[in-house]
Amino acid sequence: MSDPQDWTPATADPGLRRPSREQVVAGLKATVEGGPDLVQLLTPEGERVADPRFDAWAADVDVDALQGLYRDMVLVRRFDREANALQRQGQLGIWVPLLGQEAAQIGAGRAMKPQDMAFPSYREHGVAWCRGIDPTELLGIFRGTDHGSWDPIARRFHLYTIVIGNQCLNATGYAMGQKFESKVGDGPDAEATICFFGDGATSQGDVHEGFVWAAVYDAPVVFYCQNNQWAISEPLERQTRVPLYRRAQGYGFPGIRVDGNDVLACLAVTRWALEECRTGNGPVLIEAFTYRMDAHTTSDDPTRYRLADELELWKLKDPIERVRVNLVREHGVGQEFFDGVAAEADELAARFRQFCIDMPTPGPERMFSEVYAEASPPLEAQEEAYLAYLAGFAAE
Ligand SMILES: Cc1ncc(C[n+]2csc(CCOP(=O)(O)OP(=O)(O)O)c2C)c(N)n1
Numbered sequence: 498m499s500d501p502q503d504w505t506p507a508t509a510d511p512g513l514r515r516p517s518r519e520q521v522v523a524g525l526k527a528t529v530e531g532g533p534d535l536v537q538l539l540t541p542e543g544e545r546v547a548d549p550r551f552d553a554w555a556a557d558v559d560v561d562a563l564q565g566l567y568r569d570m571v572l573v574r575r576f577d578r579e580a581n582a583l584q585r586q587g588q589l590g591i592w593v594p595l596l597g598q599e600a601a602q603i604g605a606g607r608a609m610k611p612q613d614m615a616f617p618s619y620r621e622h623g624v625a626w627c628r629g630i631d632p633t634e635l636l637g638i639f640r641g642t643d644h645g646s647w648d649p650i651a652r653r654f655h656l657y658t659i660v661i662g663n664q665c666l667n668a669t670g671y672a673m674g675q676k677f678e679s680k681v682g683d684g685p686d687a688e689a690t691i692c693f694f695g696d697g698a699t700s701q702g703d704v705h706e707g708f709v710w711a712a713v714y715d716a717p718v719v720f721y722c723q724n725n726q727w728a729i730s731e732p733l734e735r736q737t738r739v740p741l742y743r744r745a746q747g748y749g750f751p752g753i754r755v756d757g758n759d760v761l762a763c764l765a766v767t768r769w770a771l772e773e774c775r776t777g778n779g780p781v782l783i784e785a786f787t788y789r790m791d792a793h794t795t796s797d798d799p800t801r802y803r804l805a806d807e808l809e810l811w812k813l814k815d816p817i818e819r820v821r822v823n824l825v826r827e828h829g830v831g832q833e834f835f836d837g838v839a840a841e842a843d844e845l846a847a848r849f850r851q852f853c854i855d856m857p858t859p860g861p862e863r864m865f866s867e868v869y870a871e872a873s874p875p876l877e878a879q880e881e882a883y884l885a886y887l888a889g890f891a892a893e
């Protein structure tokens with residue numbers, strides 16, 4: 498962000514200054530090239546760099562653990578690409594790609610303890626993976642046959658939320674419950690909540706309200722904003738004048754910006770933030786600075802609103818490639834490891850694809866049985882009438 502001293506004075510009151518549009522954009526984009534605010538442990542070139550504040554939070558990540566993070570990202574990217582192709586082949590109604598956001602999601606997902614709770618939006622396939630949800634369980638959402646087939650309480654991962662920002666209210670309420678039920682503290686069972694949302698969501702009232710309630714109730718919630726630079730076709734500068742993590746200051750809790758393409762930094766910063774929350778120092782805002790490398794969804798065409806050179810620039814910051822380079826250069830990991838992960842990814846993709854093709858189409862009675870926990874006479878009457886109506890067609 499530029500120095501307010503450099504902003505233009507207002508004509509009526511020269512004491513009041515405002516930034517020009519160029520200064521706003523420059524401030525928002527400053528960390529594209531790395532900046533003093535950005536927490537980074539692995540550079541885009543794969544070099545491990547020191548960070549006095551966060552090194553300790555990644556100190557246990559030895560070569561095995563780093564290989565594990567690499568494997569997570571490769572497998573998640575692989576099934577994401579497969580789902581995109583399945584949509585193109587008519588097997589899914591829509592897909593929401595996570596391409597480019599693997600590090601932001603795997604870092605955060607692996608930072609969680611089993612007892613922590615997550616509230617995703619609709620792009621968090623990598624976090625779902627970390628919560629032990631099989632990728633095939635995501636498919637029903639995108640074929641339009643269910644809302645996700647996992648148990649949110651058992652997995653500690655809520656169902657996807659399509660309504661932008663709404664999950665911030667749910668997460669805040671859940672975290673307030675954790676506080677009221679004394680699940681916050683120094684013990685090993687202490688809990689926190691993490692809420693995932695995008696840069697565009699920060700313009701929603703629900704996010705603001707979630708921030709306010711979380712702040713005044715000291716709720717143990719990490720607000721994890723994946724700033725992927727775009728909200729469909731709206732760029733970041735249409736959401737904010739200040740870098741997003743700085744908004745936290747106005748609500749009275751810490752905000753931090755992490756390189757969202759650096760899995761190690763995302764892991765370390767999220768571990769720290771979750772521990773702050775578990776021990777009663779929440780909430781915390783994390784801005785994971787990343788990039789949506791594919792379309793918003795399979796229904797979108799980003800070539801209509803953004804330039805190819807922006808994408809080319811971000812390809813150089815690929816979250817997977819920097820870990821691969823680090824494993825080779827700094828840990829001497831050999832090709833057989835990478836070949837093994839690639840083979841595993843292909844197996845996963847084949848299983849994922851077959852599952853999708855074999856998915857049964859549910860009968861019409863399902864929409865009556867799956868909405869309410871219990872049946873009721875009006876619902877039963879509606880079901881009966883609707884099935885009779887459909888049967889009328891079959892008879893002809
Ligand atoms: C309340 C609401 N308004 C509008 C939409 C339509 N919509 C879907 S995704 C989206 C953009 C969200 O952008 P961002 O928060 O940056 O998340 P991203 O998709 O980039 O991960 C919008 C406006 C919606 N789903 N819900």
Ligand SMILES: [Mg+2]
Binds near residue numbers: 695724726729
């Ligand atoms: Mg976005």
